[in-house]
Amino acid sequence: MNSIMAPVAIQEPGNYHAKGPIPESRVAPVAGHGPMQANFSPYMDNGGTIAAIAGENFVVLAADTRLSLGYAILSRDNSKMSALTPKCYIASSGMNADITTLHKVLKMRAVQYQQKHGKDMSCHAAANLLSRTLYYKRFFPYYTFNLLVGVDNEGKGAVYKYDAIGNIEQVPYASAGSGSSLIQPFMDNQVGFKTHQIIENESRTVEETVEFMKDMFSSAGERDIYTGDAIEIAVITPEGAHIEKFALKDD
Structure with missing residues (x-):
């Protein structure tokens, strides 16, 4: 100073x-x-963890509901995910104010697309929209780390991950947020089988994937003070999506 x-x-x-x-x-x-x-510092990290796994004909997206700042818990029921279309969802971690603004902008653009073209935006189009939106703000970026998921035109699950300025990559699974360092190695081992020499069964059912998400977040919540209270789990299939909630430790 x-x-x-x-x-x-x-x-x-x-x-x-x-x-x-x-x-x-x-x-x-x-x-x-x-x-x-004083130095100009407009950003803050409100914690939280998000994760997604793509299946053959489904995708599962999960995000915890804790909103934190330092050692303070600001909310125990703060959603980090939004529906852009019935078959395309986004989840974000980082700064809650930027998350709210980004989701609002994307939902507005999705509505404009539907009204102009008479159909919902595809998952691939939504993924590119998010990339361009983040890149447009690259000189004063949204402090968000995003996962966009959905079912593509062929009915297969898709997961797209990003950095803060819009670099995009389609992956079979991904995580972001304060608990990512705890969850990602678990997913590499149990979903990507990167440490297995013999792979007996590469695919999981929807039910098995949901239970796997619950186990991962329960484990992360024991070790990361910014992850907890509950998780929202969105299961997206060619028929649509449904969301369920699972309680975590609230201490």
């Missing part, structure tokens, strides 16, 4: 009643008496 020094007189012993101007050489600076200048 920069501060402006204010001058203070240094008087010599036995000369307390001297009159006249104080010589410039006898003026010493004192910190804390001038105007203070």
Whole structure:
């Protein structure tokens, strides 16, 4: 922090009643008496964890509901996901204000697309819309880390992950947020089988994937203070989507 020094007189012993101007050489600076200048820091991290797994004809998206700031819990029931279309969802972690704004912008664009073309935006189109929206804000980016999921035109599950300025990658599974470092190795081992020499069964059913999500978030909630309270789980299939809630520890 920069501060402006204010001058203070240094008087010599036995000369307390001297009159006249104080010589410039006898003026010493004192910190804390001038105007203070603060650094501009508009961002904050409100914690939380999101994860997604794509299946053959479905995709499962999960996000916890805790909203934190430092050691304070601001809300225990804050949703981090939004529906852009009946078959396309987005979940975000990072700064809650930017998450709310980004989701509002994307939902507005999805409605405009539907009204203009008479049909819902495809998952692939929504993924590119999010990428371009983030890149447009690259000089003052949304402080969000996003996963966009849905069912593509062939009925297969799709997961897209991003960085803060719109770099996009389609992956079979992904995670982001404060608990990502705990969840991602688990997914690499049990979903990607990256540490297995023999793979017996590569695919899971919808029910098995949902239970797997619950196990992962329960484990992360034991170790990450910013993940907890509950998780929202969205299961998206060619027929549509449904959401269920699962309670986590609330301490």
